[in-house]
Amino acid sequence: MVLQKDGTVDFEVEADPKDLFGYSNEGLDSLEDTGDPEGTPLTELKSIVLSLDWEITDESMTRFVQEIEKLKKTYRDDKILVSFLGLLDSVGKYIKTHKAKAHPNASKLLNSAYMSLEKVIVSKDITEPERRKIFVSQVKSFKRLKEQIALRKAASDRKKGLKPPDQIGPVAEEQINDLSMQRQGRTPDGTKERLRESDEVFMSALEEIKQLIQEEFRALREKLKQWREDEQGRT
Amino acid sequence: MAFVNLKKKEIQAKVVYYGPGRGGKTTNLEYIYNKFKSRIKTEMVTIKTHGDRTLFFDFLPFDVGKIRGYDVKIQLYTVPGQVKYDATRRLVLRGVDGIVFVADSMAVRREKNILSLRNLQKNLATFRKSIFKIPIVLQYNKKDLAEQGIPLLPLQTLEKDLNSQLKAPSFEASALTGMNVVPTVKKIVSMTMASLLMELK
Amino acid sequence: MTYMLDQEQLDAIEDVLLQDLFDVGVNCIFLIDMAGNVIANLDNGEIKHDIYSLAALAAGNFAAVSTMAKIVGEDEFSLLFHKGEKESIHFSKVLTDFLLITIFGKGISLGFLRLKVAEAAEKIKKILEPSCAP
Numbered sequence: 001m002v003l004q005k006d007g008t009v010d011f012e013v014e015a016d017p018k019d020l021f022g023y024s025n026e027g028l029d030s031l032e033d034t035g036d037p038e039g040t041p042l043t044e045l046k047s048i049v050l051s052l053d054w055e056i057t058d059e060s061m062t063r064f065v066q067e068i069e070k071l072k073k074t075y076r077d078d079k080i081l082v083s084f085l086g087l088l089d090s091v092g093k094y095i096k097t098h099k100a101k102a103h104p105n106a107s108k109l110l111n112s113a114y115m116s117l118e119k120v121i122v123s124k125d126i127t128e129p130e131r132r133k134i135f136v137s138q139v140k141s142f143k144r145l146k147e148q149i150a151l152r153k154a155a156s157d158r159k160k161g162l163k164p165p166d167q168i169g170p171v172a173e174e175q176i177n178d179l180s181m182q183r184q185g186r187t188p189d190g191t192k193e194r195l196r197e198s199d200e201v202f203m204s205a206l207e208e209i210k211q212l213i214q215e216e217f218r219a220l221r222e223k224l225k226q227w228r229e230d231e232q233g234r235t
Numbered sequence: 236m237a238f239v240n241l242k243k244k245e246i247q248a249k250v251v252y253y254g255p256g257r258g259g260k261t262t263n264l265e266y267i268y269n270k271f272k273s274r275i276k277t278e279m280v281t282i283k284t285h286g287d288r289t290l291f292f293d294f295l296p297f298d299v300g301k302i303r304g305y306d307v308k309i310q311l312y313t314v315p316g317q318v319k320y321d322a323t324r325r326l327v328l329r330g331v332d333g334i335v336f337v338a339d340s341m342a343v344r345r346e347k348n349i350l351s352l353r354n355l356q357k358n359l360a361t362f363r364k365s366i367f368k369i370p371i372v373l374q375y376n377k378k379d380l381a382e383q384g385i386p387l388l389p390l391q392t393l394e395k396d397l398n399s400q401l402k403a404p405s406f407e408a409s410a411l412t413g414m415n416v417v418p419t420v421k422k423i424v425s426m427t428m429a430s431l432l433m434e435l436k
Numbered sequence: 437m438t439y440m441l442d443q444e445q446l447d448a449i450e451d452v453l454l455q456d457l458f459d460v461g462v463n464c465i466f467l468i469d470m471a472g473n474v475i476a477n478l479d480n481g482e483i484k485h486d487i488y489s490l491a492a493l494a495a496g497n498f499a500a501v502s503t504m505a506k507i508v509g510e511d512e513f514s515l516l517f518h519k520g521e522k523e524s525i526h527f528s529k530v531l532t533d534f535l536l537i538t539i540f541g542k543g544i545s546l547g548f549l550r551l552k553v554a555e556a557a558e559k560i561k562k563i564l565e566p567s568c569a570p
Binding site for chain 3: 236237238239240241242243247249277278280291292294296308310312322323325326327329330331332431434435
Binding site for chain 3: 056104
């Protein structure tokens with residue numbers, strides 16, 4: 001701490017630790033800088049997401065979920081957008097249910113998923129593969145969050161002397177779902193109904209995601225095959 | 236509002252230097268800071284105007300040492316003395332455990348001393364504290380100006396104006412040269428501690 | 437009014453700060469009273485802030501803002517928060533005489549932090565209540 005000549009005091013500020021999970025750390029500032037979604041149906045959702053950065057309340061989370069539902073209808077013919085919105089819906093419902101007990105990365109994912117959604121919708125020249133790539137990257141973050149939630153729950157159960165889960169790591173997606181959803185379903189405050197709804201959305205979003213990833217791989221394999229054929233043709 | 240930490244065996248208490256503007260409150264703290272620099276591990280915090288007048292408060296944490304097995308940390312504060320900063324003075328007084336009233340011995344400041352003392356009484360009352368019950372020491376500052384031929388109030392006058400009812404310990408001092416600065420703070424610390432210990436019984 | 441907190445209370449407070457706030461990535465937390473005394477503090481080991489000065493300034497800051505609130509006709513403001521480029525500070529009142537101050541980086545959203553702080557403040561309230569003057 002250094003006393004300045006003008007009488008103010010300067011404090012040294014330590015550097016921010018690295019974020020290990022790949023979420024965007026930008027938060028409010030970046031959201032405000034991503035440009036104007038005016039002219040798109042995203043205006044209301046953006047204002048809700050910005051307000052959540054300042055305060056998370058039941059009311060604001062309800063508005064968030066309702067707005068997502070509205071947008072799903074608006075974009076019902078666009079598979080990627082519907083899945084994207086499904087992802088946001090799941091995260092939103094998770095935060096709404098768990099509030100202070102939610103994993104800290106959930107609200108980070110909400111912000112980063114929104115930013116990606118906005119990019120996909122607002123960018124005029126974005127190609128289909130680019131859209132998919134952005135979506136798949138958010139899905140990866142989504143899966144990471146679920147793993148983190150499951151790990152955290154397992155650690156807390158261990159502390160309480162409960163049985164640890166069978167395995168974490170290379171488990172099928174469905175098993176991770178079941179594990180984390182079952183454990184969440186044991187919350188004592190009677191949120192089972194809401195969690196089941198949330199589960200279903202998780203599951204259908206994951207199905208969509210799986211299909212999209214499979215299609216992506218198919219497209220890539222085709223391209224690779226084409227490239228090899230072209231190379232052979234040249235030699 | 237002193238805090239006794241039974242886990243760390245530590246007592247934290249707040250002493251505020253009060254008085255009219257330009258009376259020497261900040262100078263008192265600056266002297267203490269410079270004198271005990273080796274023992275005071277942190278910088279003195281000052282929030283001043285461009286004209287070097289205290290705007291909000293000065294702050295100096297002072298480790299007194301062990302008293303009855305407890306580490307005693309006294310937080311020394313000053314308030315801005317100018318009349319217009321009354322609201323600020325009030326909030327700095329919050330939780331005060333002991334007061335040093337720094338009066339300006341210059342003859343031209345006689346009225347200001349009296350007004351400031353009344354102001355202190357009024358502001359203490361907003362926290363339901365009585366000037367007659369709180370540990371208080373009077374310091375008649377700027378004695379060094381006598382050498383420069385500046386008319387100063389005699390001790391009798393100061394005592395009559397400011398201490399006839401309070402009957403508090405008082406010191407003639409010079410914050411600039413350091414005369415009686417340390418005895419003042421030692422006195423208020425011991426009075427504050429005694430008062431706290433009485434309260435805790 | 438002098439008040440005391442014993443080992444059990446202080447340990448319980450530290451547990452709340454550790455589990456509810458520190459574990460979600462807050463860099464520095466301190467609980468102070470309105471006189472500027474430090475009751476408890478936790479930091480991530482990399483922080484070297486002068487807690488005693490911060491406490492004095494925080495108490496003064498909060499008191500100044502509360503006074504402003506009354507002048508404009510509010511009982512108090514519901515949010516006192518300073519946003520920095522790398523570090524931000526959030527203030528939360530606990531009972532009438534205490535302040536919970538959290539310093540956090542960009543990794544946590546303010547909205548989420550406020551939820552955690554509200555929860556922690558409720559728990560700390562219960563620990564402090566027996567020591568407070570009626």
